[in-house]
Amino acid sequence: MASGSSRYGLILFTVYLLFYGGFVVINAFAPDSMEKTLLSGLNVAIVYGFALIIGAVVLSAIYGVLCGDVSRTSGDKESQP
Amino acid sequence: MIYESSWQAVAIFFLFVGFTLGFSFWLGRKAKSSEGYFAAHGQIPWFVNGIAFAGDYLSAASFLGICGMIAFYGYDGFLYSIGYLAGWIVALFVVAEPMKRLGKFTFADALDSQFNSRGIKLAAGISTLVVSIFYLIPQMVGAGALVTPLLGFEQWVGVVMVGTVVIMIVVTAGMVSTTWVQFLKGGLLVVFSAILTWMILDRGLEVADGGADGHRFVSLTVANSDFTNDDGIIGTLQKTEVLPAEGGWEKAKESFVRLKNSDTSAVSVWLARRASDQPDADWLLSEAQTLTKTSDGKKLVNGQVKGTKKGEPELHPVGYLTELPGGLQKTGPLSAIDFFRTLQQSKVVLWRNEKLTHPDGSETTVYFPKVTPGGQVLRPGEHPTFRGIRSEKFTDKINFLSLMLALFCGTASLPHILIRYYTVKDAGSARKSTIVGIASIGFFYVLTLYLGLGAMTSGELDVSDENMSAPLLAKGMNTWLFAAISAIAFTTVLGTVSGLILAAAGAVTHDLLSSVLKWKMSDTEKVRVAKISSVFVGAIAIVLGILFQKMNPTFLVGWAFSVAASANLPSLVMILFWPRVTKQGIVAAIVVGMVSSLTWVLLSGESYSRVYGLDAADAIVPFSQPGILTIPLGFLTLVIVSLLTPPAGKKTPQE
Numbered sequence: 001m002a003s004g005s006s007r008y009g010l011i012l013f014t015v016y017l018l019f020y021g022g023f024v025v026i027n028a029f030a031p032d033s034m035e036k037t038l039l040s041g042l043n044v045a046i047v048y049g050f051a052l053i054i055g056a057v058v059l060s061a062i063y064g065v066l067c068g069d070v071s072r073t074s075g076d077k078e079s080q081p
Numbered sequence: 082m083i084y085e086s087s088w089q090a091v092a093i094f095f096l097f098v099g100f101t102l103g104f105s106f107w108l109g110r111k112a113k114s115s116e117g118y119f120a121a122h123g124q125i126p127w128f129v130n131g132i133a134f135a136g137d138y139l140s141a142a143s144f145l146g147i148c149g150m151i152a153f154y155g156y157d158g159f160l161y162s163i164g165y166l167a168g169w170i171v172a173l174f175v176v177a178e179p180m181k182r183l184g185k186f187t188f189a190d191a192l193d194s195q196f197n198s199r200g201i202k203l204a205a206g207i208s209t210l211v212v213s214i215f216y217l218i219p220q221m222v223g224a225g226a227l228v229t230p231l232l233g234f235e236q237w238v239g240v241v242m243v244g245t246v247v248i249m250i251v252v253t254a255g256m257v258s259t260t261w262v263q264f265l266k267g268g269l270l271v272v273f274s275a276i277l278t279w280m281i282l283d284r285g286l287e288v289a290d291g292g293a294d295g296h297r298f299v300s301l302t303v304a305n306s307d308f309t310n311d312d313g314i315i316g317t318l319q320k321t322e323v324l325p326a327e328g329g330w331e332k333a334k335e336s337f338v339r340l341k342n343s344d345t346s347a348v349s350v351w352l353a354r355r356a357s358d359q360p361d362a363d364w365l366l367s368e369a370q371t372l373t374k375t376s377d378g379k380k381l382v383n384g385q386v387k388g389t390k391k392g393e394p395e396l397h398p399v400g401y402l403t404e405l406p407g408g409l410q411k412t413g414p415l416s417a418i419d420f421f422r423t424l425q426q427s428k429v430v431l432w433r434n435e436k437l438t439h440p441d442g443s444e445t446t447v448y449f450p451k452v453t454p455g456g457q458v459l460r461p462g463e464h465p466t467f468r469g470i471r472s473e474k475f476t477d478k479i480n481f482l483s484l485m486l487a488l489f490c491g492t493a494s495l496p497h498i499l500i501r502y503y504t505v506k507d508a509g510s511a512r513k514s515t516i517v518g519i520a521s522i523g524f525f526y527v528l529t530l531y532l533g534l535g536a537m538t539s540g541e542l543d544v545s546d547e548n549m550s551a552p553l554l555a556k557g558m559n560t561w562l563f564a565a566i567s568a569i570a571f572t573t574v575l576g577t578v579s580g581l582i583l584a585a586a587g588a589v590t591h592d593l594l595s596s597v598l599k600w601k602m603s604d605t606e607k608v609r610v611a612k613i614s615s616v617f618v619g620a621i622a623i624v625l626g627i628l629f630q631k632m633n634p635t636f637l638v639g640w641a642f643s644v645a646a647s648a649n650l651p652s653l654v655m656i657l658f659w660p661r662v663t664k665q666g667i668v669a670a671i672v673v674g675m676v677s678s679l680t681w682v683l684l685s686g687e688s689y690s691r692v693y694g695l696d697a698a699d700a701i702v703p704f705s706q707p708g709i710l711t712i713p714l715g716f717l718t719l720v721i722v723s724l725l726t727p728p729a730g731k732k733t734p735q736e
Contacts (some may be wrong), residue, residue: 009174016170023163024485027461028478031470035460041422045156045460050527052163057523060173060516066511 008066012059019055023048090564091232097568098246101262101575105250108258125257127510129264130501131517136267137497138165138518139525140577143547144270144570145223146638151533152400152542152550153431155458157467161639162526164485168492168642169522173515175492179657180502181511187584188499189592192652198664201596204671206592208519208648209496211675213585214621215644216495217578221626226548227567237627243571244623247578251586251615259583260504261577269569271521274528277566280558281535285412286423288405292398292540293557298450301366302356324348329439337435337447338366348384352449364651369449370396372545376442396448398553400542403452404428417531424534427455431463431537432544448544458537466639469704480704484639487708491642496584497577574636578622582615589614632691640682642707648675651715659723664722674715681707721728 026033026048034045088686125133143165150158184191189205221240226241250258291297324339338353351366374379380387385394405412406426415423457463462471466484469477492498502511536542536554543549552570555565590611594600602610629637651674652667682688685705686697 006178007194009178010129013170016167020163020167020170020489024482027485028161028481031462035456035636040418041425042418043425043456043459046421046530049159049163049530051129053166053523053526056166056170057520059170060519063173064513064516067509081189 008063012063016056017057020052023052089560090567093561093564094232094568094571097565098572098575101572102246102250104265105258105262106253108261108381125260125504127505127514128517130260130510130514132267132521133260133263133504134267134498134501134514134518135271135521136263136265136573137501137579137580138492138522138575139267139270140220140223140574140638143185143525143529144274145148145226145551146219147529148533148551148554149538149547149549150464151530152536152554153547154464155431155453155534155537156461156530157464159530160461160467160485161488162529164488165492166519166523166526167489169515169519172493172498173512173519174497175657176653177502177511177515178508180499181505181508183656184503187587187591188496188649189588189596189655191499192656192667193596195656198666198668200668201664201671202592202596204668205652206588206597208308208671208675209588209592210585210618211679212641213496213581213588213644214495214618214625216638216641217581217618217622218625218629219632219641220574220578220581221622222630222632222637223548224571224578225572225630226546227552227571227627229549236630240623240630241624243574243578244619244626247409247575247582248616248619250575250579251619252580252612256500256504256583259576259579262572263580265578267521267571268575269450270573271525271528273562273566273569274525277555277558277562278528278531278535279508280562281531281554282417282420283414284535284558286402286405286417286420286427287411288403288409289401289540290403292400292542294398296397298368298397300368301351303364303366305361305363329437331731333435333437333447335435335447336448336704337369337449338364345691350383350447350485360656367450369447370544371445371447372396373443375447392614396544397542397706398541399430399432400537400539402427402429402538420531420534421459423455424538425455425459429455429458429537431458432542434544446545450517458534473728476703479709480706483643483704483706483709486712487639487643487646487706490646490650490708490712494645494653496588496643496645496649497580500584500587509557561603578619582618584616585618586611589618629692639706643682643706643711644675644678646708647678647711647715650674650712651719655716655719655723659720661723661728662719663723663726663728665726666719666721669722670715670719673718674711677714678707678711681711 026044034043034048036044038044038047120735142160147158147161150161152158180188180191183194187205188209189202189678192205193201221243224243225236225239228234228242229236232239234242244629250262287314300613322341322343326333326337326339330337330339336353338351339348340351341348350369354365354367354402356363356365371381371383372387373384375381382388382396388394404427406423412423430450431453432448433451437445437447439445453463461467468480472478475633501514505511532551532554536550539554539557541553541557543553552563552567555566570709589601594610595602596609600610635664648671651670654661655662655670656667681702682705684701685707686700686702687705689695689700690697
C-alpha cells in the first residue's frame with residue numbers, strides 16, 4: 001500500500017489537516033481573533049480563509065508534480081487496472 | 082417579491098436547456114452497454130472529467146445557498162466554501178487512486194473487492210441510495226428557487242420541471258452524456274461567475290437608503306414622552322396613533338411598534354430602539370416590512386393584498402450601505418482587496434425577520450433592518466448555524482466543530498463524486514482529474530465571497546428568499562446576464578441531479594438487484610432496470626423537493642455530508658490502510674454510521690423547528706450536527722467488529 005504516491009498523499013494530507021484544523025479551532029474557541037486586522041486592512045478571517053482555498057489548490061498541484069516523478073521512475077505501475 | 086419574466090430570459094433559458102437535452106440525447110445514443118451507461122466506458126479524458134467534477138460539485142447548494150447565506154449574513158456562508166473545498170483534499174490524497182484501482186462501477190464494488198460479500202453490497206448499496214436521496218433534496222429545492230424569478234412560475238412547478246427533465250436525461254443517456262453536460266456547465270458557471278465578480282468590483286460600493294425599486298426606508302426619532310402619554314397619540318407626528326401590542330404582537334421578541342394613520346387607517350410596523358441608555362432617551366423607529374398569511378391563504382404585504390404586477394403592493398428589495406469610510410457616497414471601481422477593505426469600514430443594513438402568530442390563525446413575518454458594521458459582516462458568527470461559536474455553551478462550539486468535520490470528511494464519501502472515478506481510464510487520470518477539479522472549484526469558491534457580498538450591497542435582495550440572492554444580483558446588472566446565469570445554474574442543478582440519480586440507480590441495479598438478490602440480468606436488461614430505478618428515484622426527489630422548499634440548500638447539504646461521511650468514510654479509509662478489516666466490520670460500520678447520523682439529524686433542534694414546526698428547545702439531542710460523534714463511532718464499530726470476527730473470507734489481496 002505504501003507506494004510513492006500514497007506516501008506523498010499522506011504527508012500532504014497531514015499538512016492540510018493541521019492548517020484546516022487550526023482555522024476551525026481558532027473559530028470555535030477564539031472567534032474574536034478572526035476580526036483582527038492582519039494584512040493591508042484585511043482581517044484574519046479573510047486572509048486565513050483565502051489561504052485555505054489557495055493552499056488546497058497549491059498542495060494538489062505539488063502532489064501532481066510529485067506523483068508525476070513517481071510514475072516515471074517506477075515504470076508507470078499505476079496504469080494497470 | 083413579484084417576479085416578472087422577461088422574454089430574453091425565457092428565450093435564453095429554453096435555448097440553453099434545449100441544447101443541453103439535445104446534446105445529451107445525441108451522446109446517449111452510443112451508450113447501450115452497462116459499462117457505457119454507468120462508467121462511460123472509462124474513456125472520459127481526465128481534463129474533461131476534472132471540470133465535470135466541478136459541474137457535479139458546484140450545485141445549487143454552492144451557487145444559490147452559499148451566495149444567499151453570504152448576502153444575508155456575511156462571512157458565514159464562506160465557511161461552507163472553505164469546508165467543501167477542504168473535503169477535496171481527502172478525496173485527492175486518500176481516496177482517489179485506490180477507489181479507481183479497486184472498483185468497477187460503484188462504491189460498493191471498491192469496498193467489496195477483497196471479500197465478495199453480499200452483506201457489504203447490501204449495506205453499501207443502501208447507504209448510497211440514502212445519501213443520494215438526502216443530497217437530492219437541496220438540489221430540487223434550489224431548482225425551484227431558480228425557476229420562480231426567471232419564468233414566474235410557482236416553486237413546485239420548477240421542482241417538477243427539473244425532475245422530469247432529469248429523468249429524461251438519465252433514461253436516454255447515462256454517464257457519457259452526464260459527464261459532457263457537466264463539463265460544459267461546470268466550465269460556464271465558473272466563467273460567468275468570474276464575469277459577475279468583475280462587474281461587482283467595477284461597480285464599487287455606494288451609500289443608499291433603499292433598494293433598487295426606489296423605495297426609501299424611513300427612520301423616525303420619537304420623544305419618550307410620546308409613547309408614555311395616555312392617549313396613545315404621537316404629538317410630533319401628525320394624526321398618528323400607536324396601536325397596543327396585542328393579538329400576537331405582545332409575544333414579539335424584538336420591540337415592534339405599530340402606527341396607525343388616523344386618516345387612511347393604514348397600519349405600518351416599525352422597529353423601535355432607544356437612542357441611548359438614558360431612561361428617558363428618545364426612540365429611534367426604523368421602517369419594517371410585513372408579510373402576512375391569513376388563515377384563508379391570502380397574502381398581505383404591509384397590510385395590503387399582495388400584488389401580481391409591478392407597482393402593486395410587494396416587499397421592497399433591500400441590500401444597501403448607510404455609510405462608507407471617510408463620508409464617501411460612492412467609491413467607483415475597487416480592486417479585489419480594496420473591496421473588502423472598504424466594506425470592513427462601512428455600515429451595511431442587513432434584514433432580519435421574526436414570525437408572529439395571531440389568535441385568528443394568521444401568521445405575520447416582520448422583516449426589519451439591522452445596521453451592521455462591516456467588520457462584523459466580514460467575520461464568522463452571524464448566521465444562526467454559526468452563532469454558537471460566540472456562545473459560552475460548549476455544545477454550541479461542538480456543533481460547529483462537528484459541521485466543519487462533516488464537510489471535511491463528506492466530499493470523499495459522496496456517491497456521485499465517487500462514481501466519477503470510474504469514468505477515466507486509470508489511477509493516474511483519476512488523480513489528474515481531481516487536481517483539475519480542485520483548481521476550478523477553488524477558484525469558484527473564492528468568487529463566492531465576492532458574489533455574496535456583491536448581492537448584499539446590490540439593492541436587489543428579496544427579504545423573504547435568501548436563495549434568490551445570486552440570480553437577483555445578476556438581474557440587477559443586466560437581464561441577459563441574469564438569463565445566462567440562471568440557465569447555467571438551472572442546468573447545473575440538472576447535471577448534479579442526474580449524477581445523483583445515476584449513482585442511486587447504479588446502486589439499486591448493480592449492488593442490490595444483481596449482487597444481493599442474484600437477479601440474472603443480461604447487459605441490456607441491466608441498463609433497462611437501471612433506467613426504471615432512475616424514474617423511481619427521480620419521483621421521490623420531486624416529492625421531497627416540494628416538501629422541503631423553504632430550507633436553505635446549503636444547510637440540507639450539510640446534513641447529507643454528515644450522513645455520507647459517517648456511513649461511508651470509515652470503511653473506505655480502513656480498507657485502504659488496515660489489513661485486518663473483515664466483512665462483518667465493514668457492514669457494521671456502514672449500518673451504524675448511517676443509522677446513528679440519520680437518527681441524530683432527525684431528532685435535532687434544527688429538524689424540530691424547520692421541518693416539524695416544533696420548538697427547537699424540546700429536541701432530544703444536544704446539538705444538530707452529528708459528525709463529530711458518528712464519524713468516530715463508525716471507525717470504532719469497524720475496528721471492534723473486525724477484531725471480534727475471524728479475518729476469513731479474504732481472497733487475493735490487491736496490493
